[in-house]
Amino acid sequence: MAFKSNQWGALLFAAALVSGLGCSSCSSSRENADNGQKLPTRMDDPNGAAGGNGVGGGSPADDISGNGGANPATGSGGSNPAADAADADGATAANPPKGSSVDPCVAVDPGANKDLIRWPYIQNVTQNALSIAFGSKAPLEYQGLTPPKGTIHVGHAPADTTDIPASVEYLPAGFTNGLWFQQGRVTGLKAGTSYCYAVSIDGKVAAGGFRIKTAPADDAQPVHVVVIGDWGSGQIEEAKIRDLIAVAHREKPFDLFLTTGDNIYGSGTYGEIQTRGFEYYKELWTTIPLYVTHGNHDYGTDQAQPSLRNYILPENAERPEHKERYYYLEWGPLFWLGLDSEDPLDQNFLQHLSPKADRDQQQDRWARRVLEKVKDKFVIAAWHKPAHSTAERGGHPPAAAVFSPVMEKFRVPLVLQGHNHLYERSHPLIGLNITTTKTGGVTYIVTGGGGKSLYDFGPEKEIIPVRVKAYHYMDGLITKCTASFKVIDIDARQIDAFEINRCQ
Numbered sequence: 320m321a322f323k324s325n326q327w328g329a330l331l332f333a334a335a336l337v338s339g340l341g342c343s344s345c346s347s348s349r350e351n352a353d354n355g356q357k358l359p360t361r362m363d364d365p366n367g368a369a370g371g372n373g374v375g376g377g378s379p380a381d382d383i384s385g386n387g388g389a390n391p392a393t394g395s396g397g398s399n400p401a402a403d404a405a406d407a408d409g410a411t412a413a414n415p416p417k418g419s420s421v422d423p424c425v426a427v428d429p430g431a432n433k434d435l436i437r438w439p440y441i442q443n444v445t446q447n448a449l450s451i452a453f454g455s456k457a458p459l460e461y462q463g464l465t466p467p468k469g470t471i472h473v474g475h476a477p478a479d480t481t482d483i484p485a486s487v488e489y490l491p492a493g494f495t496n497g498l499w500f501q502q503g504r505v506t507g508l509k510a511g512t513s514y515c516y517a518v519s520i521d522g523k524v525a526a527g528g529f530r531i532k533t534a535p536a537d538d539a540q541p542v543h544v545v546v547i548g549d550w551g552s553g554q555i556e557e558a559k560i561r562d563l564i565a566v567a568h569r570e571k572p573f574d575l576f577l578t579t580g581d582n583i584y585g586s587g588t589y590g591e592i593q594t595r596g597f598e599y600y601k602e603l604w605t606t607i608p609l610y611v612t613h614g615n616h617d618y619g620t621d622q623a624q625p626s627l628r629n630y631i632l633p634e635n636a637e638r639p640e641h642k643e644r645y646y647y648l649e650w651g652p653l654f655w656l657g658l659d660s661e662d663p664l665d666q667n668f669l670q671h672l673s674p675k676a677d678r679d680q681q682q683d684r685w686a687r688r689v690l691e692k693v694k695d696k697f698v699i700a701a702w703h704k705p706a707h708s709t710a711e712r713g714g715h716p717p718a719a720a721v722f723s724p725v726m727e728k729f730r731v732p733l734v735l736q737g738h739n740h741l742y743e744r745s746h747p748l749i750g751l752n753i754t755t756t757k758t759g760g761v762t763y764i765v766t767g768g769g770g771k772s773l774y775d776f777g778p779e780k781e782i783i784p785v786r787v788k789a790y791h792y793m794d795g796l797i798t799k800c801t802a803s804f805k806v807i808d809i810d811a812r813q814i815d816a817f818e819i820n821r822c823q
């Protein structure tokens with residue numbers, strides 16, 4: 320990576336089981352620090368791990384209708400356009416035949432398998448494809464060992480289940496062991512449809528009975544999202560917020576799990592990602608697709624390589640070295656634009672200072688090209704370092720200089736940010752002028768209270784009328800016209816609630 324350093328410095332298993340939607344045929348019965356070794360990259364994986372196992376990949380084109388996935392036009396990302404092109408009708412010549420000895424709807428407790436140190440999790444879900452990853456324990460000295468053979472099973476019953484061989488690579492995962500990181504991408508699925516899944520290791524089912532749903536076929540239903548920022552601390556507050564989210568998920572399942580960065584403290588190492596991220600949220604992430612944005616702490620190790628390799632995000636950024644650093648996804652009426660306020664923004668900002676520079680390949684130009692194609696969706700943009708903040712250490716001027724003009728140009732009604740460990744909501748703004756959503760104003764939120772020690776506020780500003788120093792998460796319901804959020808603190812109290820209507 321040719322990046323410069325930053326210049327600016329018991330909800331448990333039961334909850335996971337009940338959290339899925341539908342799946343009428345599912346059975347109701349239920350039976351850690353980096354070691355400094357040189358790691359194989361995804362490209363080293365003979366199975367093309369970036370996009371899965373060669374049976375599928377991202378959307379057939381980097382277009383707005385495609386919803387995530389790799390961009391075959393760039394020749395990277397491990398996608399399989401031929402398979403995806405035929406996804407709508409299910410099995411294709413590129414897909415493995417259906418029929419399995421495994422019933423993916425039969426519950427198998429991942430907690431009962433000591434080798435399964437990372438429970439299965441759902442990533443990069445489109446209308447007809449999704450990725451599933453999981454990890455089994457590996458010794459620190461793994462060279463020369465034969466990796467386990469993982470298999471992913473997706474369907475409703477053995478007769479209609481597809482078995483996907485998982486790719487495997489070694490990743491560090493803690494002080495005492497590594498991780499055989501296994502993943503596969505399942506294609507040929509139907510939009511807005513529930514499926515069961517299970518995973519096997521060396522022919523034995525290690526976890527199963529999870530229910531997942533592909534992206535909706537249309538915009539009719541509201542999207543239910545949970546948002547946290549600055550959360551992977553390993554502190555008790557992280558667990559308490561997690562438990563509140565689990566309760567809310569049990570009452571009304573979340574469709575998407577979104578973050579505003581600084582996902583892992585102190586410096587986003589492989590080991591910290593496992594012990595402060597996946598260990599805390601393993602139950603919820605078995606069924607809620609996770610989409611992170613990256614913060615400065617995530618960039619703290621090898622320019623965020625541990626994050627890029629553990630989270631499987633849409634690869635629709637154009638520059639190969641920027642893939643998964645920023646991306647977009649569509650989910651029913653929601654268009655989520657996950658931007659990167661770290662090194663890609665730093666590069667962007669330097670370009671702003673040099674007006675004659677060729678900026679076409681910069682992040683903000685990419686965002687403009689993407690947003691130009693969005694039709695009649697509720698757009699939420701997210702990044703880590705806030706454009707505006709009344710926290711003691713203030714906002715991040717490059718974000719205001721580079722990202723805000725894009726938001727204003729395309730009338731993005733809502734921006735979610737992190738970095739400052741507190742909660743803030745601005746008035747709708749154009750520049751520093753208070754206006755309305757109707758006139759194109761952008762509402763900026765800082766949601767940085769997911770579990771890391773809180774910050775103090777500085778002086779009040781008129782542009783930010785709501786601010787609370789509290790651990791919290793955000794619970795939102797998105798339709799084509801509205802985003803309705805409530806903000807819940809660590810004592811389950813509602814500290815803010817708002818609705819933004821872009822159609823009025």
Ligand SMILES: [Fe+2]
Pocket residue numbers: 581614615616703737738739
């Ligand atoms: Fe941060």
